[in-house]
Structures are given as C-alpha cells and as structure tokens.
Amino acid sequence: MKVSATGVGDLVVEDLSVRYGGVQAVSSVGFSVGAGKCVGIIGANGAGKTSTLKALMGLVPRSVGALRLGEHDLTKVKPQDIVRHGIGYVPEGRHVFDGLTVEKNLLLGAYLRSWKGKTQETLREVYEMFPVLGEMQHRLAGALSGGQQQMLAIGRALMSEPKLVLLDEPSMGLSPKLVEEILATLQRLSAAGLGLLLVEQNAKLTFEATESCLVMENGRIAMTGSSADLSHDPLVRQIYLGL
Numbered sequence: 001m002k003v004s005a006t007g008v009g010d011l012v013v014e015d016l017s018v019r020y021g022g023v024q025a026v027s028s029v030g031f032s033v034g035a036g037k038c039v040g041i042i043g044a045n046g047a048g049k050t051s052t053l054k055a056l057m058g059l060v061p062r063s064v065g066a067l068r069l070g071e072h073d074l075t076k077v078k079p080q081d082i083v084r085h086g087i088g089y090v091p092e093g094r095h096v097f098d099g100l101t102v103e104k105n106l107l108l109g110a111y112l113r114s115w116k117g118k119t120q121e122t123l124r125e126v127y128e129m130f131p132v133l134g135e136m137q138h139r140l141a142g143a144l145s146g147g148q149q150q151m152l153a154i155g156r157a158l159m160s161e162p163k164l165v166l167l168d169e170p171s172m173g174l175s176p177k178l179v180e181e182i183l184a185t186l187q188r189l190s191a192a193g194l195g196l197l198l199v200e201q202n203a204k205l206t207f208e209a210t211e212s213c214l215v216m217e218n219g220r221i222a223m224t225g226s227s228a229d230l231s232h233d234p235l236v237r238q239i240y241l242g243l
C-alpha cells in the first residue's frame with residue numbers, strides 16, 4: 001500500500017479516564033505512539049484496554065488532559081472526524097456485515113475518508129495486501145472463516161487511508177495457526193509504514209508484533225517497556241505468558 005507515516009506525527013495521550021456510572025474503567029492513563037511505530041497494550045479481562053481504544057475514538061464518554069496526533073488537537077473532535085484525521089479502528093469482534101459482499105464491506109470503510117476520489121485505487125491496494133479478499137470479493141462476508149473476517153475488518157479500516165490503526169484483540173477466537181496469520185498481517189502493515197496500537201490478551205502475539213508495550217491492570221498502566229524486555233520479565237512471564 002502507498003501508506004506512509006510521514007507528516008502525521010506521534011499520537012500523544014495524557015491523563016485519559018473513562019467512567020461508566022460507578023465503574024472507573026480507565027484511570028488517568030498516558031502514553032504515546034510514535035509515527036509508524038507499533039505499540040501494544042496487554043492486560044487481563046476488564047483491565048480497561050477496550051475502553052482506552054474506544055475513548056481514543058470518542059466512542060465512550062471520557063475525560064482527557066491531552067489527545068494529539070502530530071499537531072492536531074483531537075480532544076474535542078467527533079468520532080467520524082477522528083477517522084478523517086488518519087486514525088483507523090478495528091473493533092473487538094470484527095463486526096463485519098455478514099449479508100454484504102466482501103467488497104461492499106470494504107467500500108463501507110471508505111465512507112468516512114476525507115476525499116472521495118481514488119477509492120478504487122485503495123481497494124486494489126487492499127486486495128494486493130490481502131489477496132484472499134480479492135479472490136473472495138463477491139462472496140458474502142458471513143461465508144468467510146474467522147481469520148478471513150478479521151482480515152476483512154482490517155482491510156475495511158485501511159479503506160479510510162489511516163496513518164495509525166487501533167486494533168482491538170484481532171486474535172480473539174482464532175486458532176493458533178490463524179493467530180500466526182494475524183501476526184504476519186500486523187508485520188505487513190507495520191512494514192508498510194503504518195503506526196499500530198494493538199490491544200490484546202494474547203501477550204505472546206503482542207510481544208512479537210510490537211516494539212513497546214503497556215501493561216494495564218485495573219484501569220491503570222502497571223508497567224511499560226520495550227516488548228523484548230517485558231517478554232523476559234519474570235512477573236510478566238508468569239502472569240501473562242503462563243510460564
């Protein structure tokens with residue numbers, strides 16, 4: 001794909017909190033994702049990972065000290081405009097439209113792009129990146145395997161021509177073989193110059209796919225470090241890798 005992280009800058013998040021009624025899901029979290037870098041967020045069920053991504057997209061009420069992509073202040077930007085600023089989102093559980101063809105699902109992803117020309121060119125680029133989607137372009141999304149649906153969900157996010165993609169548990173429910181395919185997919189996106197913020201319960205996949213990681217516990221960042229260092233940390237190995 002002709003994607004490049006140049007000209008977008010870093011994602012900077014300061015003092016981000018999410019509360020659902022009496023539940024404090026995310027408590028004053030701060031981190032950054034360098035342009036074109038791959039950052040992971042791992043943590044147990046309920047740690048606040050999904051809420052963090054949704055808060056970045058403006059999909060849940062949140063309070064935030066600072067939210068910037070490069071020079072753009074995103075603190076008050078609406079969800080559809082966050083996409084237009086170059087942030088793509090692949091939600092947990094894929095949410096492809098089963099009754100629509102692969103191609104129609106992909107074209108829906110172009111709906112929020114900032115310019116309407118070149119949609120067919122981007123579609124061709126997505127098919128180049130995911131040949132299986134090209135082969136199945138006229139099939140209904142509901143007929144695809146779980147791994148193929150995950151690729152479709154990622155391809156759909158790419159149709160908005162993002163510079164940074166937020167991915168929520170792309171490995172969920174997939175067999176070990178398909179998790180390997182997801183890893184290869186993430187590596188391809190990264191090699192294409194895209195920034196990635198990957199939320200996962202699968203710590204092994206995350207350490208392999210990313211350069212640095214945050215560990216979330218009870219809505220807070222409990223640890224940060226390079227993925228290589230964290231993968232050798234005895235406590236992390238015991239809790240998150242079961243070793």
Ligand code: ATP
Pocket residue numbers: 020023024025043044045046047048049050051052201
């Ligand atoms: P998972 O891996 O299960 O998706 P997570 O780390 O992504 O977990 P969140 O889904 O962000 O965690 O949840 C954080 C906390 O917020 C949990 O205690 C959860 O029960 C709570 N929570 C999430 N969504 C809501 C909601 N819509 N209303 C009330 N509480 C919620």
